Amino acid sequence: MKDPYEILGIPRTASPEDVQKAYRRLAKKLHPDLNPGNKDSEERFKEVSGANDLLSDPDKRQRFDNGEIDASGTERPHQRYYKDYAAEAAAGHPYENRSGYSDFAETDDIFAELLRRQEQQARRAPGSELHYGLSVEFLDAVNGAAKRVTLPDGGTLDVTIPPGIENGQILRLRGKGAPSRGEGKAGDALVEVSIIPHRFFSRHGDDIHIELPVTLAEAALGGRIKVPTPTGPVLVTVPKGSNTGSTLRLKGKGVPRRGGHGDEFVKLKVMLPAEPNPELEAFLSKWTPGTSYDPRGDMQP
Amino acid sequence: MNITKLEFLDQAQINGETLEVWIREEWLVPSGPATEPIFSEADLARAKLIRDLRQDLGVNDEGVGPILSLVDQLHSLRKILADLLQSMRDQSALPDVGASKNLE
16 A cells, blocks of 8 residues: 555645645546546546545544554545446437537548448437336235326326236336437336335245234134235134144235245234133133143243 | 436535536436436436536636536547447448549
8 A cells, every 4th residue: 555645745744735736736637537548547546536535634644644544445435437437328328429520520431431320320329218116005016006107297107017026126118218319219217116015914035924813712723714815815724723823824825926826824823802801811710721831841041 | 227306416415506507507417307307327427527627626617518528529539439449340340431432
């Protein structure tokens, strides 16, 4: 790691103004956006701005001078400059400017041909992509739905939510983006889906999980109970002697996927009556369940 | 990725008034309607360049426009050069210049 004073070319006694002056002098020369394609100046600019970050902060500078911190870690993390975007931009982007080369285009050679082709490309370039976010109800995401989105400019967008869509998935609507600046096709609209969590369903991959409260009697004696699924309630048999944490699997009641459905897992949760119940209390006070009933048996220290 | 106006102001560390001036001067050309402009990451990087120019490189407001215009022309020229080199490498893509040349 080079010495930051050395990088900026200033003595250790330099005043804050000197630091700023030295930094600006170098930045003017080395700024990556004024030297596109020059790897060397980009590297040096990174060093220079790192040195400036260290020395322009009185606290950091003092700690560096006292030897409490060294110059490592002062390099700024890799930053993308405008030039990086400009180099990747497709023909016809808004900042394109090659009005300055029309003099070449009047001649009849490769260069002129290229310019003409590029101009054509720019004219035919499709419009840019527009990004939108769409909140989707949990059940709509599982079962699929058709949604109409109102856009900021007042227009609308019809979006078909395919069954089983996942949170964060992006739907591409061809031709629903920005119009072309020339004669090209309109760009695409990209709609990022965020799924609103459900009150009692949750989703893990293609499976649906639900915690289902049951009465003490339903758990102990078994019975047929109604269980909600994403496509509506179904009757399910709770086996005799079920307990909190017992899980039932409803095959094919999960999220649609290629070639079938996931499953729904129903985790039972035994609930006592919300109100105190004198009969139950009277029964329990007389009830002797025997020595094997010790739910904390394996928790002995 | 798209950036809304509020996110853009926050990330570019400028205020709304400044942004309006920059758009009016066409230093920035966001997409979307003027009431609800949408910015790209390229716009954000460009805003940071404008900020660097004005804050660190001592360029005054009058100077920003001409510099951006030259930077834009430079990038277009670099693109043309890259394409030219590409078509020279890719001989089959060379336009048939000889045939169309008509010397009288």
